[in-house]
Amino acid sequence: MNDRPSHEHPRHEQAAYHLDAGRLTQALRDAATGAENVSLLRGALLHFVNDPGECMESDMSANERAAIEYYPDALLVMHAGHVVAVGNYQALASDRTVTPTPCAELVCLSPPRKVSGLMMPGFIDTHVHFPQLDIIASYGHCLIDWLNTYTFPAEQRFVDSAYAAEVADVFLDELLRHGSTSAQVFATSHAGSADALFSAARTRGMRLHAGRVMMDRNAPASLLDKGPAALKDDERLIADWHGRDRLGYVLTPRFAPTSTPAQLKAAGELLKSQPDLHLQTHLAENLDELKWVAELFPDSRDYLAVYEEVGLSHERTTFAHGIHLDDAMRARIAERGASIAFCPTSNLFLGSGLFDRDSARRLGMNISIATDVGGGSSLCQLESLKAAYQVGQLHGAVAHDADGLAARANQPLTPWQGFYQLTLGNARAMRLEDSIGNLRPGMEADVIVLEPTATPLLARRTRWGQADQVALEEILFALMMLGDDRAIREVHVAGRCRKYSGILMAEHETTGVTSTPPSSESPVTALMP
Ligand SMILES: O=c1[nH]c(=O)c2nc[nH]c2[nH]1
Incomplete structure (x- = not known):
């Protein structure tokens, strides 16, 4: 050059x-x-x-x-x-x-x-669920309720590959219409849903990273993986799509509550055997979710440790949300080089909480900004910036000491940081800055x-x-x-x-x-x- x-x-x-x-x-x-x-x-x-x-x-x-x-x-x-x-x-x-x-x-x-x-x-969208396109803007109340009422029923429809292909086309066209040329995407647990998405992205020449959702408990039976054989689906998808044109495979255990320790361990082993894969999951989005994880994994010192113990926190890991973390957890994420996808329209829509961008940056954590549709209420990353600015403003407004004085500073997003984030910042968080x-x-x-x-x-x-x-x-x-x-x-x-x-x-x-x-x-x- x-x-x-x-x-x-x-x-x-x-x-x-x-x-x-x-x-x-x-x-x-x-x-x-x-x-x-x-x-x-x-x-x-x-x-x-x-x-x-x-x-x-x-x-x-x-x-x-x-x-x-x-x-x-x-x-x-x-x-x-x-x-x-x-x-x-x-x-x-x-x-x-x-x-x-x-x-x-x-x-x-x-x-x-x-x-x-x-x-x-x-723009790059680092966290979005394509099977949730048709339930965007569903009155969900809060995360777990929304998953059970809308998300899991919607995802069951993707057993039908023709339906998956139809939604994949609409989803990618919508992403493009909104200026997002690259994305990291959750499919459903059906391998065919990932095939449909990769195929549609390839037709469009897009850079797309995606994976089949891994779940083996706490979801409807028809969405659950049937034992270790399901890993064969991931291996086949990796062989077919990873590194082909502009596509990449992302191991996708949905989140700790829907995977047994054995499944998380197997995902960690697969990641270790092929470290150029990405990994995506959810972390510390909602307070009820935190309690649930503590019950399901009593031997882990905290939610993040559940992933760390099996090697799932690494430099190509994207943890969606990461709202309810303490500084020690933030520092551990920074140390591993993993990133948090801040999804402000989703956090506001599901009432999950206010992401603390300042603490994340202070502790050197990589962050990206994403839509998280269908929890997010728009595929438009301009809307994500607007919501990120508003979350940052509220951050200062909601915490007051006994005298009514603001105990925290607000953290309004500047336009420079916002547009940097949607482009080079998001690429860096995903370790794709040499390409996009x-x-x-x-x-x-x-x-x-x-x-x-x-x-x-x-x-x-x-x-x-x-x-x-x-x-x-x-x-x-x-x-x-x-x-x-x-x-x-x-x-x-x-x-x-x-x-x-x-x-x-x-x-x-x-x-x-x-x-x-x-x-x-x-x-x-x-x-x-
Ligand atoms: O916003 C979210 N969307 C999801 O589909 C999901 N699954 C687990 N946790 C989640 N959070």
């Missing part, structure tokens, strides 16, 4: 551009032959190369500011599913000092399409275009594109408080456009959409459904 710092550093603009000359030369060769695997976009672009910290911009350190790369007029070059160049348009398009000079030639050969919003890496999370050359080309004028109110608040446009951090904050799927104007998966002008396209319609259009504004109208 060839990194060239710019001579002047306007606000946020940390580098003139990044390019990979070798890959760019290949892109040029392909473009010259009319191949459809090259696409160039031009417009505003924001991504993160590091953690921007917890401050608004005026209080950031130089290092925190350097974590943010913003180009008001960027060129993004994608080739064969990867980014090959990103940066200031003028610098990239006119620079002839690099040998060879493929970018300037490429721009002449294949003029970029102008986008009218803000390009960003695709930002738009440096070599990264997989998952890109979204956010539209700060998506609604009349957003347009009025952001004044995007007008002479008196508000500052970028204000625009980002407005998007996270007011935005929804309408604010996701475009979605590109591995360089192919899947959502354009707010409308999702079917696979066969995407061919050629991102390749060079003759005019900058309306190049693909003919391909719209």
